[in-house]
Amino acid sequence: MVTIREIAREANVAISTVSNVLNKPADQVKASAATRKRILEIARKHQYVPSMLGKGLREGRSYTIGMLGQIGFYDSYTAKSLYGASEVLRCAGYSLELTPSVHSAFLREEVRRRAEGPASGAVSTASYHLVSDMPQYLPELREAIQRLLQRGVDGVLLTEEIDEHNREIFAALSRQVPMVKLFSVSGIPELPSVYVDPVAIGELGAELLYQLGHRRIVLLGSRPKVEDTLRAFLARYGVVFAADRVLAGYRDFEGGRAALRRILETMPDTTAVFCYNDTNAAGVLYEAQRIGLRIPEDLSVLGVNNLDISEQLYPRLTTIMVPHSGQGAAAAELLLARIAGEKVADRILAPALIERESCGVPRAQERLLPRKI
């Protein structure tokens, strides 16, 4: 790796001249055409690559953005958001650095189990939420932030969920370095967020299911805004959406399976399930197949997210798509604006309905009748 010093020596000029020629646009010359040409040629010959370390140290910045979060739980959704962010950042000359916030024995165990053992499925929401309850959580989070600061990152993209355990830490961090919360509302003043409009999700789902003719709908997973929106929408048409039609929890694959069994037992008049996401929708579909319920003839199933899996299930899942790389890209844009010193507001993205095969017109039949078992 050649440095400007060596180029300067070879060209018989001062390093400041080399720096000028290499950085200023051609018209702001500051050097004779001959010198300029000579320097550029030497630089090309040696394949000169400027060092960001030197540049960054001098300029008091690192051209690096840190992504802070539970990277261990990466799924394709997070990965795609990451990609969206990294593309926007790259165009602005920044690179993206991964800073896993959690790397406890618990998580390592989880990873090992999934990686090497006869692994079970996705990490359940239950264990996910456990993470911030762990005794090691806060020290490890602080350590991650330490690493972030060591690196002198110019900004932070926060993917970690904010809760009562860590709120203060993130609030303090956001006072120290420009930061943007990804995937949900931060709830911290001065910490802007990028997320998908939950009211719009509720409306898209409510409208689809109502239009198809569904009146007895079950909502999986508690998401207050979605619930309220669904209830308000149905109320407009004189349909009562009772609180016991909401099965809070049941957010992961096994939750979806359990939810369907529970529906069969306690609310067999149900004609449609509005799922928490595609993963628990997959669980509903799995269990339906297992016990011989036909989708959508016997029961309509609506997912949220549009994960890759939603197209690979039978039947293909009707779902409410959420921007993946778009969410990451928006967060990166917001962060760049913050770094530039602008005041920025939350960026709320729109979801979109993707109609596939798992939602249909309900049959006249009074109750769900499994064919097997």
Added chain:
Amino acid sequence: MVTIREIAREANVAISTVSNVLNKPADQVKASAATRKRILEIARKHQYVPSMLGKGLREGRSYTIGMLGQIGFYDSYTAKSLYGASEVLRCAGYSLELTPSVHSAFLREEVRRRAEGPASGAVSTASYHLVSDMPQYLPELREAIQRLLQRGVDGVLLTEEIDEHNREIFAALSRQVPMVKLFSVSGIPELPSVYVDPVAIGELGAELLYQLGHRRIVLLGSRPKVEDTLRAFLARYGVVFAADRVLAGYRDFEGGRAALRRILETMPDTTAVFCYNDTNAAGVLYEAQRIGLRIPEDLSVLGVNNLDISEQLYPRLTTIMVPHSGQGAAAAELLLARIAGEKVADRILAPALIERESCGVPRAQERLLPRKI
């Protein structure tokens, strides 16, 4: 952010003393206990965090590893490998930086389509392989490498597929900076690789299917080592595995669907399909359900990878698991060894069979009989 200079001023000592106290272990004192204590207290009070930029510049290293590859195609498999690598690197004091090698209009279009449009499924293998044929590919790859060098990375984890287009570029890069190839054999001298033993994959699959009683097996996707192993295994028991039982291509979800239709038309005596991966196995399952073929009663389906999806399909997919985070972790270990100047050999990891529900004993029946359509 306080610096050692400011601490030195406050403690009334030279910055070198501060540096020594902060870096050397307590026993290698180089300062009086009193001075030591004073300095440490001041550092704690101001929450001193050493700057890697200064340290790195001085030491001629960046404590950063770059991951070079087509990050845009991230799936949970890649994401988990990334996680494994980042954990190992973190423990060694390194951070991991993402360096997407491809960010063309083509890819952006692909991403946009998946992110915002009524997206279709996973990127097909076909379009994946197109990438390196694109005119923009080489310039963009060079640009990515440029960014890597700018950052002064201490090592590179290569996830990009190596082919005739880019081989020379990667060979040159690996002469410049310690590098390890992830997911497959590099084919470049001095560039060590981490991958999963294809012969073992072939043997696990062959043994399972043979033991269950399958004699007429179709192999999806061309993977020479797996094919040879399967053939050799069956030959030992006097079973001929004809070359036309290999359906090269058919690697993605739609490929799996197409393969099943083709099998039905041209090889309806087939009792088991050994898939290229879980994604095309999902395609086989989908099509089987669609046309009313029962799995595994009518046809056994064996996947490879143990993706999250393989547990969320009905029936749950029997598959050959491949280490995910383990592969990334192994690559990181190899890379650290290389950085330390050691000569390292390829690391070949073992797969493992995960028996679930999609493989069973073949029925006596002579040919596949769909129930629908």
Added chain:
DNA sequence: CTGAAAGCGCTTACAG
């Protein structure tokens, strides 16, 4: 036991 100095690669005023 402690400090002054050099230098990593770079840029930015400033002097000639």
Added chain:
DNA sequence: CTGAAAGCGCTTACAG
């Protein structure tokens, strides 16, 4: 038009 100097934060010989 060109160069000498200072300095970003740090560490490492080396001198006292």
